[in-house]
Amino acid sequence: MPSYKLTYFPVKALAEPIRFILSYGGVEFEDDRFDRNDWPKIKPTMPFGQVPVLEIDGKKVNQSTAICRYLAKQHGLAGKDDWENLEIDVAVDNIHDLRSKIGAYHYESHPEAKEAKREPLMKELLPFALDRLDEQVKKNGGYFVGGKLTWADMVFVALLDYLNFMTKFDITEKHENLKALKEKVLALPKIKAWVEKRPQTEC
Amino acid sequence: MPSYKLTYFPVKALAEPIRFILSYGGVEFEDDRFDRNDWPKIKPTMPFGQVPVLEIDGKKVNQSTAICRYLAKQHGLAGKDDWENLEIDVAVDNIHDLRSKIGAYHYESHPEAKEAKREPLMKELLPFALDRLDEQVKKNGGYFVGGKLTWADMVFVALLDYLNFMTKFDITEKHENLKALKEKVLALPKIKAWVEKRPQTEC
Numbered sequence: 117m118p119s120y121k122l123t124y125f126p127v128k129a130l131a132e133p134i135r136f137i138l139s140y141g142g143v144e145f146e147d148d149r150f151d152r153n154d155w156p157k158i159k160p161t162m163p164f165g166q167v168p169v170l171e172i173d174g175k176k177v178n179q180s181t182a183i184c185r186y187l188a189k190q191h192g193l194a195g196k197d198d199w200e201n202l203e204i205d206v207a208v209d210n211i212h213d214l215r216s217k218i219g220a221y222h223y224e225s226h227p228e229a230k231e232a233k234r235e236p237l238m239k240e241l242l243p244f245a246l247d248r249l250d251e252q253v254k255k256n257g258g259y260f261v262g263g264k265l266t267w268a269d270m271v272f273v274a275l276l277d278y279l280n281f282m283t284k285f286d287i288t289e290k291h292e293n294l295k296a297l298k299e300k301v302l303a304l305p306k307i308k309a310w311v312e313k314r315p316q317t318e319c
Numbered sequence: 320m321p322s323y324k325l326t327y328f329p330v331k332a333l334a335e336p337i338r339f340i341l342s343y344g345g346v347e348f349e350d351d352r353f354d355r356n357d358w359p360k361i362k363p364t365m366p367f368g369q370v371p372v373l374e375i376d377g378k379k380v381n382q383s384t385a386i387c388r389y390l391a392k393q394h395g396l397a398g399k400d401d402w403e404n405l406e407i408d409v410a411v412d413n414i415h416d417l418r419s420k421i422g423a424y425h426y427e428s429h430p431e432a433k434e435a436k437r438e439p440l441m442k443e444l445l446p447f448a449l450d451r452l453d454e455q456v457k458k459n460g461g462y463f464v465g466g467k468l469t470w471a472d473m474v475f476v477a478l479l480d481y482l483n484f485m486t487k488f489d490i491t492e493k494h495e496n497l498k499a500l501k502e503k504v505l506a507l508p509k510i511k512a513w514v515e516k517r518p519q520t521e522c
Contacts, residue, residue: 163409163451164448164451165447165448166416178409178413179408179412179416181408182405182408182409182412185408186401186402186404186405186408190401198389198392202380202385202386202388202389205382205384205385205388205389206366206382206385208385210381210382213367213369213382216419220423226429226431226432228429228431228432229427229429232429245368248366248368
């Protein structure tokens with residue numbers, strides 16, 4: 117088995133889907149969490165100046181979604197054919213689009229501009245997107261795609277603490293299918309074991 | 320061959336990589352460009368309230384990158400193995416990360432917040448990212464991955480007019496490897512034919 121070293125800030129956020137998939141696959145990995153003060157020194161050593169970065173046998177790879185897709189193929193979390201993989205990719209990118217819009221609000225440093233982003237996000241975008249995601253899980257037998265566990269479910273559940281941290285409420289609370297999916301994924305023995313042993317962080 | 324209908328605003332932007340790959344594959348498609356005034360009416364009929372959407376035999380699929388990956392597999396633009404596909408996915412997401420940061424500046428509606436985003440983008444982020452992308456193309460024999468044409472090259476070149484529209488300058492002008500890649504892709508006979516026949520739009 118290749119050696120894996122995952123480098124990121126000391127949080128869940130974008131690294132957590134990778135940690136979930138590696139844990140689900142029963143893969144040992146070095147969980148390298150650096151101090152935020154060291155970031156300016158680390159940044160230029162990273163392939164695109166960003167983290168998370170997964171070193172696979174010493175080769176540094178960035179982009180969490182690309183990494184998840186690669187790992188998912190090896191651990192039985194990909195689709196059964198090109199069409200299912202397309203559906204999984206769409207679900208994952210829809211989830212990340214939502215994450216990115218929540219992030220555009222959360223990380224906006226100009227107070228007035230931030231305030232202007234709040235209502236469109238909280239009143240329109242978020243309810244619309246959550247309704248669509250919930251409906252998709254309902255239609256697909258409790259999972260995002262194909263009535264079975266795929267890496268799209270891992271990405272969604274692993275990102276939840278980060279999303280909830282940014283929105284300041286539990287985004288699954290009014291969406292029973294998303295909530296049930298979360299509980300189901302967190303009850304998987306290997307995910308449960310990971311969640312119990314991981315460092316406790318807010319997001 | 321399946322039937323394809325591509326629905327988008329009357330611009331290149333996020334739909335153009337799909338149009339490039341379909342054109343490269345010699346695939347006929349309906350290029351449905353709607354009037355911006357009709358968007359509020361169209362939006363709720365789209366799977367995630369977003370476009371571009373490609374209808375494949377009547378099935379509506381959103382998320383341009385997922386669509387490109389799916390089409391690339393069918394038209395010889397994917398990698399030769401999982402590792403090459405990982406490298407392609409990373410390149411594509413790096414390109415879209417850059418696009419998204421340029422967009423965060425371009426679409427910011429609060430004038431002061433927009434001004435605050437300008438310098439970090441123009442002086443740091445953009446030069447850093449373009450240097451890394453240019454270096455990658457140089458190292459890989461004139462393409463993003465594996466010394467041969469893949470859908471990562473298609474995505475980059477197809478997005479250029481949109482990126483340049485938002486930055487207000489030609490982002491390849493000081494990066495000779497990116498510039499050479501652009502010229503090479505635009506010289507492919509099927510891409511050349513598409514570019515000649517497509518509607519002329521600014522972005």
